[in-house]
Amino acid sequence: MTSFVTHLEGAIDGANLTADRVQTLHKDRPLWVRYDLDAVGKALTKEILRDRPLTMWRYRELLPVPFEQEPVSLGEGQTPLLHCARLANRYGLEHLWIKDESHLPTGSFKSRGLAMAITMAQHFGIRRVALPTAGNAGGAAAAYAARAGMQAYVFMPEDTPVVNIYECHLAGAKTFLVNGLITDCGRIVREGKQRLDWFDLSTLKEPYRIEGKKTMGLELAEQFDWKLPDVILYPTGGGTGLIGMWKAFLELRTLGWLLGESTGSPPKLPRMVSVQSTGCAPIATAFAAESRFAEPFPNAATVASGIRVPAEVGDFMILDAVRQSHGTALAVEESRIREWMRQVASTEGIAICPETAACMGALEQLSQSGWIRPDERVVVFNTGAAQKYVEALQCELPRLDIRHPLDWDWISEA
Numbered sequence: 001m002t003s004f005v006t007h008l009e010g011a012i013d014g015a016n017l018t019a020d021r022v023q024t025l026h027k028d029r030p031l032w033v034r035y036d037l038d039a040v041g042k043a044l045t046k047e048i049l050r051d052r053p054l055t056m057w058r059y060r061e062l063l064p065v066p067f068e069q070e071p072v073s074l075g076e077g078q079t080p081l082l083h084c085a086r087l088a089n090r091y092g093l094e095h096l097w098i099k100d101e102s103h104l105p106t107g108s109f110k111s112r113g114l115a116m117a118i119t120m121a122q123h124f125g126i127r128r129v130a131l132p133t134a135g136n137a138g139g140a141a142a143a144y145a146a147r148a149g150m151q152a153y154v155f156m157p158e159d160t161p162v163v164n165i166y167e168c169h170l171a172g173a174k175t176f177l178v179n180g181l182i183t184d185c186g187r188i189v190r191e192g193k194q195r196l197d198w199f200d201l202s203t204l205k206e207p208y209r210i211e212g213k214k215t216m217g218l219e220l221a222e223q224f225d226w227k228l229p230d231v232i233l234y235p236t237g238g239g240t241g242l243i244g245m246w247k248a249f250l251e252l253r254t255l256g257w258l259l260g261e262s263t264g265s266p267p268k269l270p271r272m273v274s275v276q277s278t279g280c281a282p283i284a285t286a287f288a289a290e291s292r293f294a295e296p297f298p299n300a301a302t303v304a305s306g307i308r309v310p311a312e313v314g315d316f317m318i319l320d321a322v323r324q325s326h327g328t329a330l331a332v333e334e335s336r337i338r339e340w341m342r343q344v345a346s347t348e349g350i351a352i353c354p355e356t357a358a359c360m361g362a363l364e365q366l367s368q369s370g371w372i373r374p375d376e377r378v379v380v381f382n383t384g385a386a387q388k389y390v391e392a393l394q395c396e397l398p399r400l401d402i403r404h405p406l407d408w409d410w411i412s413e414a
């Protein structure tokens with residue numbers, strides 16, 4: 001045996017597909033990777049885990065990579081779980097953490113998924129990959145493809161944050177700017193598959209990116225000593241982050257590793273909150289309409305480029321996870337995103353991305369309404385580094401003229 005994967009499963013109908021070859025979609029919908037969790041439980045214990053290096057690969061029995069395969073890695077270390085007492089206080093909460101994924105290579109959590117997808121692509125002998133991206137996925141794909149010696153083609157909307165454009169070019173990806181949205185870029189990748197013989201790495205169109213994102217949930221559980229928080233707020237674009245994390249929790253529950261609030265009580269899973277902006281809110285809209293599928297969101301526009309995804313192939317997987325967890329989905333006011341970025345950075349020193357800033361808006365709303373109770377344990381994911389969004393960071397600052405005497409009163413009051 002070279003991994004604990006048993007098969008792939010059609011998310012829409014439960015169909016059983018073999019995992020020993022390249023698979024993409026089934027009935028135009030994504031696949032789950034399934035494991036022999038009984039066997040995993042016999043091979044892996046919490047004690048064994050304790051002695052392993054602090055990287056996402058420490059959970060290898062719960063990952064699809066064959067044991068003899070060397071992962072394509074840029075050193076994906078465990079990300080900090082930062083307790084935020086000052087910020088908690090602002091929202092009338094007692095226990096608030098930010099899990100800071102900006103520490104990952106390429107500055108966003110996209111590295112987890114693309115390290116896994118590229119590793120599996122290498123395993124299957126793929127030499128050329130392509131993907132549409134709202135920004136960070138392109139940067140991560142370009143970097144991991146370079147690391148694997150693969151050729152990458154990246155298609156991004158022309159108004160993607162410039163740092164994302166530069167990082168793709170820098171890593172040697174063939175990078176194209178498209179006068180449309182990520183969905184238009186997706187069509188180009190689909191059409192080019194036959195002509196240019198590349199493998200489509202689009203969100204959820206191959207089964208392994210979710211497994212990389214799943215390590216966020218495994219890591220969070222371990223950092224909390226297997227007692228999960230009450231509420232998790234996560235910005236939702238294509239949805240792999242939220243879907244992957246929820247899959248992690250279900251697998252850990254099946255393994256019997258999760259602990260309840262007190263000894264003997266059954267483990268509680270977190271309520272998952274899917275956060276979007278009023279500028280692009282297909283999931284929040286579908287949730288409010290009690291629909292299992294989302295309609296394409298018209299005129300998608302938000303500074304939080306990572307969640308500018310007007311249509312998701314995994315819409316029902318996101319909505320199922322939110323509902324199963326007794327969570328919620330909501331959209332927050334686009335015009336306040338910069339304000340929330342500054343609030344967190346100036347209160348806690350954590351430079352959150354605009355996508356996570358939307359989560360702070362959700363936290364404000366849900367704590368005020370009482371949906372989140374003051375004593376609940378809440379985790380917000382910082383999915384990327386603010387420093388990658390220079391457009392959203394623009395500011396006007398006072399200037400000093402060194403040719404004249406300095407006005408110290410003015411400086412002290414500025």
Ligand SMILES: *Cc1c(COP(=O)(O)O)cnc(C)c1O
Pocket residue numbers: 108110135136137203235236237238239240241242306307353355356383384385
């Ligand atoms: C991609 C991205 C998201 C959205 O994540 P999904 O898993 O695609 O829903 C959120 N924040 C940032 C910074 C991203 O790059």
